Every structure is written in structure tokens, then in C-alpha cells.
Amino acid sequence: MHQVMIGADILEANEQMAGHNSGHFEEHGVYVVNLMSAPGAGKTSVLEQTINRIKDDLRLGVIEGDLMTTIDADRISALGVPSYQITTGTVCHLDAKMVHSALHSFKIDDLDLLFIENVGNLVCPAEFYLGEDLRVMVFSTVEGAEKPKKYPVMFHESEAVLLNKVDLLPYSGVSLDELRRNVLEVSPETMIFPISCRTGEGVDEWIAWLKQKIEFGNGERRCVRLNS
Amino acid sequence: MHEASIVRSVIDIAENEARKHGGSNIRKIKLKVGEFRGVVKEALEFSFAVLKKDTLAAEAELEVETVRLRVECGACGPVDCPMNDFNLLCPRCGETLTIVEGQEMQVEYIDLEDAEVICTR
Numbered sequence: 164m165h166q167v168m169i170g171a172d173i174l175e176a177n178e179q180m181a182g183h184n185s186g187h188f189e190e191h192g193v194y195v196v197n198l199m200s201a202p203g204a205g206k207t208s209v210l211e212q213t214i215n216r217i218k219d220d221l222r223l224g225v226i227e228g229d230l231m232t233t234i235d236a237d238r239i240s241a242l243g244v245p246s247y248q249i250t251t252g253t254v255c256h257l258d259a260k261m262v263h264s265a266l267h268s269f270k271i272d273d274l275d276l277l278f279i280e281n282v283g284n285l286v287c288p289a290e291f292y293l294g295e296d297l298r299v300m301v302f303s304t305v306e307g308a309e310k311p312k313k314y315p316v317m318f319h320e321s322e323a324v325l326l327n328k329v330d331l332l333p334y335s336g337v338s339l340d341e342l343r344r345n346v347l348e349v350s351p352e353t354m355i356f357p358i359s360c361r362t363g364e365g366v367d368e369w370i371a372w373l374k375q376k377i378e379f380g381n382g383e384r385r386c387v388r389l390n391s
Numbered sequence: 392m393h394e395a396s397i398v399r400s401v402i403d404i405a406e407n408e409a410r411k412h413g414g415s416n417i418r419k420i421k422l423k424v425g426e427f428r429g430v431v432k433e434a435l436e437f438s439f440a441v442l443k444k445d446t447l448a449a450e451a452e453l454e455v456e457t458v459r460l461r462v463e464c465g466a467c468g469p470v471d472c473p474m475n476d477f478n479l480l481c482p483r484c485g486e487t488l489t490i491v492e493g494q495e496m497q498v499e500y501i502d503l504e505d506a507e508v509i510c511t512r
Contacts, residue, residue: 164418167408169498173400173422256393286429287393290496315477316429348478351487 180259184294202283208360394434414503460493
């Protein structure tokens with residue numbers, strides 16, 4: 164028997180492909196946001212609200228990830244923004260290779276800002292770096308105040324957390340203060356934006372912050388993978 | 392269930408290393424996985440049992456070592472941070488804690504039955 168010491172990162176191949184994607188994005192001057200959440204938290208609604216407010220200032224594109232259907236890509240196309248749907252079949256997250264393949268059929272040359280809407284899942288997408296500049300998580304307040312403690316990794320990996328559906332707080336009985344405290348305990352440096360895609364509350368604050376990130380982030384790109 | 396994707400990468404890495412060393416029968420793959428990664432040991436083992444068929448690791452056992460979470464405060468030193476109440480704020484001074492261990496995701500080594508001893512010089 165012969166023992167071979169390896170010491171390699173298991174996701175090394177994905178990280179390399181993500182680095183390659185990041186090179187493409189940089190070459191074309193595109194700022195890339197990876198949007199993650201559980202199913203139904205409101206990622207596509209956040210995109211619709213965001214797109215409507217910035218599409219006159221920035222050239223936008225969206226890559227959508229879902230197990231099946233083109234429903235989300237169709238919603239984005241309806242706003243006049245180019246979109247591309249990745250259907251993963253049974254895979255519960257996007258990986259760098261899927262995004263790379265999408266870039267062959269989806270032109271990013273003329274874009275300033277590309278959103279990648281990940282597959283709805285509170286666990287797996289956090290493990291796969293896609294080459295993005297910024298990781299943002301959408302969490303709907305109705306999911307419960309304790310969830311950051313139960314699923315800490317994705318919260319910890321996100322630079323901003325949008326607490327969506329705050330208009331439903333009076334009906335859900337969830338305490339926004341408790342939720343906010345739990346997010347900050349799990350990820351002390353994370354920016355928190357309470358928003359409602361229904362009423363538009365808080366969306367302008369999120370967009371002002373995002374625009375600032377794009378302005379400062381595009382000159383000096385960095386890997387946002389927080390745990391490496 | 393992204394453990395299947397992870398196991399596929401593990402087998403790729405192990406097979407590449409085995410070929411590099413002229414081996415065709417991997418007997419063991421040893422992983423180190425941090426507690427603070429979204430990975431379930433049982434799901435890794437289940438995926439491995441299914442995915443190892445028809446690979447050089449078909450007869451291999453998988454050993455997964457869980458690396459405990461270890462955090463520390465720049466000012467106060469090591470702090471106890473249980474996974475069931477994960478909190479990165481120092482209980483003494485309120486500063487942000489640093490994760491020292493518990494985010495590993497590595498193939499540590501493989502055991503090969505029939506490797507040639509290759510001189511790398």
C-alpha cells in the first residue's frame with residue numbers, strides 16, 4: 164500500500180473555472196452580482212424592482228438558474244432586459260462551469276452589470292463561487308427569525324442581506340429586531356436592508372449601496388469569497 | 392444535495408493522483424471537512440457509495456474527518472462558539488471573531504494498492 168498526500172481543495176476545479184469567469188467579466192468591464200436565497204424569498208421580485216429603478220443608468224443582463232422552466236427569464240425579458248435561463252435539471256445550485264457555458268450563448272460585452280440569480284436553496288449555492296464580485300442574499304422575513312442560526316453559512320458568505328416582505332411583519336409575528344440580531348451574530352460585517360418588493364419600501368437604500376459598490380468595485384476587482 | 396457534486400470532484404482528484412502515481416486501485420480516500428461548511432457527512436458517504444462504481448475508487452473506503460469550528464478574538468483570544476448557537480461577536484468585548492478552523496474541504500490523502508514508486512527528481 165502506498166499513501167499519496169494530496170491536500171487539495173475539493174472544489175479546486177470549480178474555483179479555477181470561477182477564476183476564469185472572473186477574468187471574462189473583468190475583460191468586459193462587467194460587475195457581477197450572485198443573488199442567492201431559499202425558494203420563494205423573492206429573488207426575481209428584487210430583480211424586477213432593482214431593474215426598474217436602474218435600467219436607464221446601467222446596461223443590465225440577468226442569468227437565471229432554476230431546476231426547470233423559463234418563467235424567471237421571461238419575467239426579466241418582459242422588462243426589456245436581456246436574460247438567459249440555465250435549467251439545471253436536478254442540480255440544486257449553479258456552478259462556475261454552468262455559468263461559463265452560458266457565457267457562450269449570452270453576450271456580456273455591452274453590459275455594465277450582470278445579475279446571476281442562483282437556484283433557490285438555502286445551503287448549496289453558498290459553496291460554489293461563480294466568479295462574481297458581490298454575493299447578495301435575499302431572505303424573506305416570513306421564513307422566521309431563527310433561520311440565520313440554522314443556516315449560518317450562506318448568511319456568513321453574503322456581503323448584503325435583503326430582508327424582504329417586511330410589509331408582512333404585522334401578520335407573521337416575526338420580530339425584525341431579532342432577525343437582524345441573528346444575521347449580525349452570524350455575519351457581523353454584513354449590510355442589512357429591510358425591504359418590501361410589494362410596497363417598494365427600502366429598495367432605494369439597497370440600490371444606493373449597490374451603485375456605490377459598482378462604482379468602487381469595478382476599478383479594483385477582488386474576490387468576494389469571504390472564507391478564502 | 393450538492394454532496395453529489397462534491398463527491399464527483401473528490402473522485403476526479405483521487406483518480407488523477409492515482410494515475411500520476413501509476414496506480415489503478417484506490418483503497419482509501421481521506422477527506423477533511425470543516426464543521427462550518429454546508430456539507431453533511433452521511434450524504435457524502437451515500438453519494439460516494441453510488442458514484443464510485445466504474446472508477447479507480449470502486450473498491451475504496453471513504454473516511455471523512457470533521458474539523459471542529461475554532462474561533463478567536465483579536466483582543467481576547469480563543470472563544471467558544473458552538474455550532475448550535477453560531478455567533479461571531481465576542482461575548483467579552485463585542486468585536487468580530489475570526490474563524491481559525493472549521494472551513495476546510497480537502498482531500499488529505501489516498502491509499503493506492505499498486506502504485507509504482509515514482510522518483511520525482
